[in-house]
Amino acid sequence: MSRSSIMPGFRPTIGFTLIYLSLIVLIPLSTLVFQSFQLNWDDYVHIITNKRVLSSFRVSFSTALVAALIAGFFGFIVAWVLVRYSFFGKQFFHALIDFPFALPTAVAGIVLATIFQPSGFLGKLLIDTFGVQVAFKPLGIVMALIFISIPFVVRTVEPVLLEFETSMEEAASSLGATRWQVFSKVIFPNVLPALLTGFALAFARGVGEYGSVIFIAGNIPYVSEIVPLLIVTKLEQFDIEGATAIALTMLVISFVLLLLINLLQFWVRKRSGQL
Amino acid sequence: MSAVTQPMNPAKLVARQQLALQDADWVRWSLIAIAVSFIGLFICLPLGLVIVKALSKGVEAYWAALSEPDTLAAIRLTLLTALITVPLNTVFGVAAAWAITRFEFKGKSLLTTLIDLPFSVSPVISGLIFVLLFGAEGWFGDWLIAHDVKIIFAASGIILATVFITFPFVARQLIPLMQEMGSQEEEAALSLGASGWKTFCAVTLPNIKWALLYGVLLCNARAMGEFGAVSVVSGHIRGLTNTLPLHVEVNYNEYNIVGAFAGASILAGLAVVTLVLKTVLEWQQAKR
Numbered sequence: 104m105s106r107s108s109i110m111p112g113f114r115p116t117i118g119f120t121l122i123y124l125s126l127i128v129l130i131p132l133s134t135l136v137f138q139s140f141q142l143n144w145d146d147y148v149h150i151i152t153n154k155r156v157l158s159s160f161r162v163s164f165s166t167a168l169v170a171a172l173i174a175g176f177f178g179f180i181v182a183w184v185l186v187r188y189s190f191f192g193k194q195f196f197h198a199l200i201d202f203p204f205a206l207p208t209a210v211a212g213i214v215l216a217t218i219f220q221p222s223g224f225l226g227k228l229l230i231d232t233f234g235v236q237v238a239f240k241p242l243g244i245v246m247a248l249i250f251i252s253i254p255f256v257v258r259t260v261e262p263v264l265l266e267f268e269t270s271m272e273e274a275a276s277s278l279g280a281t282r283w284q285v286f287s288k289v290i291f292p293n294v295l296p297a298l299l300t301g302f303a304l305a306f307a308r309g310v311g312e313y314g315s316v317i318f319i320a321g322n323i324p325y326v327s328e329i330v331p332l333l334i335v336t337k338l339e340q341f342d343i344e345g346a347t348a349i350a351l352t353m354l355v356i357s358f359v360l361l362l363l364i365n366l367l368q369f370w371v372r373k374r375s376g377q378l
Numbered sequence: 379m380s381a382v383t384q385p386m387n388p389a390k391l392v393a394r395q396q397l398a399l400q401d402a403d404w405v406r407w408s409l410i411a412i413a414v415s416f417i418g419l420f421i422c423l424p425l426g427l428v429i430v431k432a433l434s435k436g437v438e439a440y441w442a443a444l445s446e447p448d449t450l451a452a453i454r455l456t457l458l459t460a461l462i463t464v465p466l467n468t469v470f471g472v473a474a475a476w477a478i479t480r481f482e483f484k485g486k487s488l489l490t491t492l493i494d495l496p497f498s499v500s501p502v503i504s505g506l507i508f509v510l511l512f513g514a515e516g517w518f519g520d521w522l523i524a525h526d527v528k529i530i531f532a533a534s535g536i537i538l539a540t541v542f543i544t545f546p547f548v549a550r551q552l553i554p555l556m557q558e559m560g561s562q563e564e565e566a567a568l569s570l571g572a573s574g575w576k577t578f579c580a581v582t583l584p585n586i587k588w589a590l591l592y593g594v595l596l597c598n599a600r601a602m603g604e605f606g607a608v609s610v611v612s613g614h615i616r617g618l619t620n621t622l623p624l625h626v627e628v629n630y631n632e633y634n635i636v637g638a639f640a641g642a643s644i645l646a647g648l649a650v651v652t653l654v655l656k657t658v659l660e661w662q663q664a665k666r
Binding site: 111112132177183199202203204205206215249250253269318331338357 | 417421425493508538603
C-alpha cells in the first residue's frame with residue numbers, strides 16, 4: 104500500500120486512459136450493439152439465414168481454419184529450425200518472418216493475386232502441372248491467410264522453444280528414450296500451449312482479414328465471398344441494418360471461438376503440468 | 379562401485395543418448411529445406427515481385443507513376459494520418475502502462491483486456507462502427523450535416539479509424555516490460571525528493587525507451603498500411619480521401635499495374651525499413 108501512496112500520477116494517467124479508451128474504442132464499438140437493437144428478431148434471422156450470407160460465413164471460417172492449421176504446421180517447423188539449427192543466412196530468415204506483419208495488407212493482396220492468377224508465375228505452374236487453380240477459389244483465400252498467419256505462429260512458439268530446458272531432454276534420453284519419443288513425449292507437449300495460442304491468433308486474424316484476401320479471392324458469391332467483403336458490399340448498397348447484423352454476428356462468433364480456444368489452452372496447460 | 383547388471387555397454391549408451399539429444403542429419407537438413415522453401419515461397423517471392431512489377435515498364439514509367447498528383451496526394455494523406463495517430467496512441471500507451479503497472483486497482487485485468495480489444499475486431503468492422511456513429515444515417519449524422527462537418531468520406535474519418543486500429547500497439551509493448559521492471563527504482567528517486575515528472579523522465583524513460591520505440595515503430599507501420607478500416611470510411615475519392623494503400627487498390631482495379639506496384643513498392647520499402655529498425659531495436663533490447 105505504501106507503493107500507491109508514494110507513486111504520483113495515478114489520477115491523470117488512469118483518467119486519460121479511461122476517457123481515451125471510451126472515446127476511441129468503447130463508444131464506437133457499442134454502436135454495433137445498439138444499432139442491432141433497432142432490428143427485431145425476425146428481421147435479424149432473415150438477414151443472417153440468407154443463403155449468400157450463410158455461405159460467406161462458411162467460406163470465411165473454413166478457410167481461416169485450414170490456413171491456421173497449415174500455418175501452425177509449417178510455422179512450428181520454421182520456429183524449430185530457427186531455434187535449434189544453425190545454417191547460412193539464418194539471421195536473415197529470422198528477420199524476414201515478420202514481413203507479413205509489416206507489409207500493408209493491400210500490397211500483400213495484389214502481390215499474391217499476381218503470383219497465383221492463372222497467368223501468374225505460380226498460378227500457371229500449378230494449373231499446368233497439377234490442374235489446380237488457386238486464384239478466385241477458396242484455395243486462394245487459404246494462400247493469402249497462410250501468408251498473414253506465419254508470424255503469429257512462429258513468434259509465439261519461438262520463445263517457448265528457446266526457453267525449453269534441455270535438461271528435460273537429457274533426462275528422457277538417459278532413461279533410454281529414442282529421439283522421436285523425446286520429441287513427442289517431452290518437447291511437443293510443452294510447446295503445445297504456445298502453438299495453440301499462435302493457432303488461435305492466426306485463426307482470429309484470418310476470419311476478419313480483408314485487404315490481403317479480396318484481390319486473390321475473386322469474390323464470387325457462394326464460392327469465394329468472405330464475410331468482411333459482404334459487410335462492405337451491404338454498406339455500399341446503404342444497407343446499414345444488414346451490415347450491422349452480419350458484423351455483430353461475426354464479432355460474437357469470433358469472441359466465442361477465442362474463448363473456447365483459451366479454455367482448451369488452459370486445459371492443455373493444466374494437463375501438461377504448466378499450471 | 380558395486381557390480382550392477384548393465385542393460386547396455388556404456389559406450390553404446392552414450393552414443394544412444396547423443397542420438398536422442400540431436401536430430402539425425404537427414405531430419406535436420408530436410409526440416410531446414412522445408413522451412414527455407416516455405417519462407418522463400420511465401421515471403422521472398424512476394425517481396426521480389428513488387429520490385430519486378432513496379433519496374434516492368436522501365437524506371438521512367440515508375441517515376442511517372444509516383445509523381446502523379448493523385449499518388450502524391452495519397453502519400454501526403456498517409457503521412458498526415460500517421461503523424462496524428464502515432465503520437466496520440468504513444469501518449470495513451472505510456473499513460474495506460476503507468477496507471478496499470480504502478481498502481482493496484484479494481485478491474486485492472488478487465489482494463490488490460492479492453493485495451494487489446496481492437497486487435498480482435500475485423501478491420502472492416504472497425505470502419506463500420508465509425509460509419510454507424512458519423513455516417514449520414516449515423517447517431518451524429520443529422521448534427522454533422524446541419525453543421526456542415528464531414529467525418530465519413532473525409533480525412534478525419536480515416537484518422538479516427540486508424541487510431542482505433544493501432545490503439546493497443548504501444549501500450550502492449552510497455553505493460554509487460556514495466557510490470558517486470560517493478561517500481562523500486564522510481565520509488566528510490568521519489569523518496570530522494572525528485573518530482574513525479576522528473577522521475578519519469580530520468581528513471582522510467584531510459585529503461586523503457588527501446589520498447590517504446592519498438593511500439594511506435596509497429597504502430598507507425600500499421601497506421602501507414604491500414605487498408606480494411608480505412609477503405610470503409612474513405613469513400614475512395616481520388617486525390618482527396620485515398621491513402622496510399624487505397625490508391626494502390628484503385629490503380630490495380632483499373633489495370634494500371636505499374637501505378638499499383640509503384641505505390642506498392644513504397645509501402646513494401648516502408649515494411650523493409652520497419653523490419654531493419656525492428657531488428658536493430660531487438661538487438662538493443664537484448665543487450666540490456
